[in-house]
Amino acid sequence: MSGEVVKSLVIPAHPHPVLCPEKNEGWQRVRDAFDNARKQIEESEADLIIIYSTLWPSVIGHQIQADPNPEWVMVDADFHDLGSIHYSLRIDSEFANAWNDANISRGLESRTVAYDGFPIDVGSVVALKLLNPDNRIPAVICSTNVYSNRAETTILAKSCMDVIKSQGRKAVAVSVMSLSNRMFTEDIKPEEDRIHSLKDDEWNRKILEFLSEGRLEDVSQLSRTIHDQIRVKKVVAFKPMWWLSAMNDNRNDLTGSILAYEPIHGAGAAVVVLDPESNGTGDKEYDEDDVEYYGGDRNVLESGSKANIPNPENTGPELHDPVEGKNTVNSQKAPKPVGAYPHARREGDLIYLSGVGPRQPVDNSIPGGPIKDVNGNPLDYDIRAQTRAVVDNISRILEEAGSSLENVIDVTSFLVDMDRDFSGYNEVWAETLGKVGPTRTTLAIRALPTPIAVEMKVIAKA
Amino acid sequence: MAKGEIVAGCLAPHPPHLVYAENPEQNEPASEGGWEQLRWGYERLRKSLEGVDYDVIVILSPHWQTYIGTHFIGIEKCSSKSVDPVFPNLFRFNYDLEIDVELAKAIHDKAEENGMAVKMMNNPDFRVDYGTLVSCHMVRPEWDKPIVSISSNRSLSYYSVEVMQEMMLELGRSTAKAIEDSGKRCLLIASNSLSHRHFVTETNPPEDMSKEHITSHAMHLWDMRMIELMKEGKSQQIIDEMPEFCEQAIAETDGGAFTWLLSALGVPKEPAILHGYGTIIGTGNAIVEWPVRNWSA
Numbered sequence: 231m232s233g234e235v236v237k238s239l240v241i242p243a244h245p246h247p248v249l250c251p252e253k254n255e256g257w258q259r260v261r262d263a264f265d266n267a268r269k270q271i272e273e274s275e276a277d278l279i280i281i282y283s284t285l286w287p288s289v290i291g292h293q294i295q296a297d298p299n300p301e302w303v304m305v306d307a308d309f310h311d312l313g314s315i316h317y318s319l320r321i322d323s324e325f326a327n328a329w330n331d332a333n334i335s336r337g338l339e340s341r342t343v344a345y346d347g348f349p350i351d352v353g354s355v356v357a358l359k360l361l362n363p364d365n366r367i368p369a370v371i372c373s374t375n376v377y378s379n380r381a382e383t384t385i386l387a388k389s390c391m392d393v394i395k396s397q398g399r400k401a402v403a404v405s406v407m408s409l410s411n412r413m414f415t416e417d418i419k420p421e422e423d424r425i426h427s428l429k430d431d432e433w434n435r436k437i438l439e440f441l442s443e444g445r446l447e448d449v450s451q452l453s454r455t456i457h458d459q460i461r462v463k464k465v466v467a468f469k470p471m472w473w474l475s476a477m478n479d480n481r482n483d484l485t486g487s488i489l490a491y492e493p494i495h496g497a498g499a500a501v502v503v504l505d506p507e508s509n510g511t512g513d514k515e516y517d518e519d520d521v522e523y524y525g526g527d528r529n530v531l532e533s534g535s536k537a538n539i540p541n542p543e544n545t546g547p548e549l550h551d552p553v554e555g556k557n558t559v560n561s562q563k564a565p566k567p568v569g570a571y572p573h574a575r576r577e578g579d580l581i582y583l584s585g586v587g588p589r590q591p592v593d594n595s596i597p598g599g600p601i602k603d604v605n606g607n608p609l610d611y612d613i614r615a616q617t618r619a620v621v622d623n624i625s626r627i628l629e630e631a632g633s634s635l636e637n638v639i640d641v642t643s644f645l646v647d648m649d650r651d652f653s654g655y656n657e658v659w660a661e662t663l664g665k666v667g668p669t670r671t672t673l674a675i676r677a678l679p680t681p682i683a684v685e686m687k688v689i690a691k692a
Numbered sequence: 693m694a695k696g697e698i699v700a701g702c703l704a705p706h707p708p709h710l711v712y713a714e715n716p717e718q719n720e721p722a723s724e725g726g727w728e729q730l731r732w733g734y735e736r737l738r739k740s741l742e743g744v745d746y747d748v749i750v751i752l753s754p755h756w757q758t759y760i761g762t763h764f765i766g767i768e769k770c771s772s773k774s775v776d777p778v779f780p781n782l783f784r785f786n787y788d789l790e791i792d793v794e795l796a797k798a799i800h801d802k803a804e805e806n807g808m809a810v811k812m813m814n815n816p817d818f819r820v821d822y823g824t825l826v827s828c829h830m831v832r833p834e835w836d837k838p839i840v841s842i843s844s845n846r847s848l849s850y851y852s853v854e855v856m857q858e859m860m861l862e863l864g865r866s867t868a869k870a871i872e873d874s875g876k877r878c879l880l881i882a883s884n885s886l887s888h889r890h891f892v893t894e895t896n897p898p899e900d901m902s903k904e905h906i907t908s909h910a911m912h913l914w915d916m917r918m919i920e921l922m923k924e925g926k927s928q929q930i931i932d933e934m935p936e937f938c939e940q941a942i943a944e945t946d947g948g949a950f951t952w953l954l955s956a957l958g959v960p961k962e963p964a965i966l967h968g969y970g971t972i973i974g975t976g977n978a979i980v981e982w983p984v985r986n987w988s989a
Contacts, residue, residue, distance in 0.1 A: 305818045305819065346784075
């Protein structure tokens with residue numbers, strides 16, 4: 231599979247470009263910029279629009295909209311006098327559920343929502359009304375957790391990318407946000423609109439200068455500073471840049487273009503398009519820790535929660551650095567072996583992988599949870615999450631070898647509990663390797679060296 | 693025309709868990725119960741208000757958040773479904789309520805006269821916020837009284853707790869004067885929790901009370917301090933300590949409802965009645981009544 235983000239957007243959240251662009255020249259320019267961005271999306275190969283909206287705050291982790299066709303009438307809490315927006319959206323439920331599973335696999339608290347009458351936030355409604363008015367492209371909407379930090383927000387993006395890649399999707403990533411978000415606190419006439427202060431305007435222009443140069447990761451790393459300088463302390467901070475940058479592999483050499491920058495009731499409203507093509511400049515200096523799996527303080531309610539499950543790195547055999555040798559292939563992005571062997575070996579046109587499990591490379595954690603605790607007591611675990619993590623690890627090793635999942639030709643799978651797990655394992659297989667079509671043999675075995683439920687042995691073309 | 697009056701003021705928190713746990717016919721999800729300490733507190737409040745004659749409920753909810761002044765619903769009949777965007781699994785509530793637009797407009801006009809930024813909300817598609825619905829339902833589940841719904845102006849976000857309090861003190865005074873001029877008997881509700889740090893995970897089922905507790909000792913200490921001040925009738929001290937309370941307990945009083953209530957009641961020195969205290973997903977919630985009708989003039 232070769233899913234990817236084909237375009238990234240920063241767009242404003244206010245309803246004016248939908249409801250009354252004609253009332254102010256600047257609002258009309260924002261509307262025109264939306265139309266321009268819509269055309270760019272239509273001309274791309276995009277088959278999915280992913281919205282990260284700062285106007286949908288959540289408390290219980292992140293929430294992902296999974297109702298295939300949410301319909302209602304949206305009225306803005308402040309700008310209700312501008313009118314109503316009727317919406318009927320096309321949501322990619324399958325992707326939403328897969329993203330939710332991937333979040334959980336990476337340690338995030340996450341859930342989908344699919345309820346009649348759920349109030350889709352104004353930012354998401356504006357985005358989809360203007361960027362995808364005929365619902366030609368299915369969409370996904372994700373909330374912003376009010377407590378989430380950078381690590382959590384980054385992992386949210388990485389789990390999203392896991393699904394984009396496994397499904398081979400061509401996605402447009404959209405951050406719905408103001409730049410400076412200070413509005414006038416009294417009604418103003420449309421013709422009186424301006425950025426609330428010179429300071430806000432200067433910061434906005436600096437952000438846009440960076441984005442026009444494709445320096446998304448630089449903006450991401452300045453998020454806390456930007457928030458301190460030009461953001462009113464509303465429900466959520468300047469988090470969308472963390473998410474958007476992680477959706478772009480934390481790059482600083484994208485190709486950026488500013489389609490509009492105008493005030494909307496004092497706030498900084500910009501329409502920005504970032505293309506993945508390198509602008510030819512050097513890439514970033516990445517100076518914040520990268521993260522792959524969330525192990526934060528989220529599970530504070532339950533004494534038996536995931537956070538308190540003994541780390542399986544302490545319960546299994548000793549880990550080894552992969553053996554280096556002639557034709558060996560080893561990846562920093564794959565879990566360490568439990569013996570003296572390489573991750574893979576290339577012979578002729580074929581690549582032979584050692585057995586691959588779901589353990590994560592950074593902290594040895596097991597997505598979906600280990601099958602038993604340090605005392606050997608059985609634990610509940612998620613076979614789908616484990617299987618998905620196995621496929622991800624296989625993908626990383628093959629990519630290291632210059633190959634990909636699409637070149638897999640034969641797989642032998644090992645399950646420690648065939649009765650319990652075959653169905654879930656089979657389901658994930660169908661979503662991932664099943665689409666590639668390798669031959670497969672599935673065996674029930676008594677145990678694996680670490681507390682995991684599934685392992686795969688793979689042969690692929692180089 | 694006789695002067696209007698406030699019969700009581702209530703601190704009536706709005707977590708949707710309380711309606712969810714009551715299983716009223718208007719709410720779609722079903723529960724096994726839960727949060728009984730608070731629901732019994734609401735029972736005691738309802739008992740206390742039994743037989744009290746009043747015309748209107750006037751409520752300020754932090755979940756209708758406005759950044760451009762204070763807004764008032766100006767539609768006489770509001771019917772729709774409210775789905776909580778944060779806890780949609782718990783609260784999908786079908787409502788059909790009446791707004792006292794005349795009183796709403798009177799408070800609006802009085803506040804405007806006193807220099808505040810205000811606006812009437814006249815869009816018929818507007819959905820009433822879930823904070824208003826939860827608090828009103830728990831106080832008066834019969835839904836037989838019209839309400840005045842006031843938004844929470846997030847002035848704290850733009851300025852400071854001090855500025856927020858100045859504005860809410862003025863709104864409270866304007867509310868009291870408009871009520872007096874209206875000739876109506878009103879019940880006032882500040883719809884907010886006290887300390888407001890949530891857990892970010894949810895038990896299965898959500899009503900598993902073995903996992904419910906305050907998020908930290910510091911939050912508990914703040915909640916108890918505020919409750920003691922209410923019980924001692926030290927409203928001015930509550931207002932004085934509000935900046936520290938909002939900051940250190942991440943208190944939901946930052947939305948201004950509590951300050952508005954104390955102001956409308958004339959910053960009372962009379963003791964309040966604590967009907968109940970409990971936590972909901974870690975936040976501190978108190979059900980408190982200021983029985984103004986019983987105070988001698």
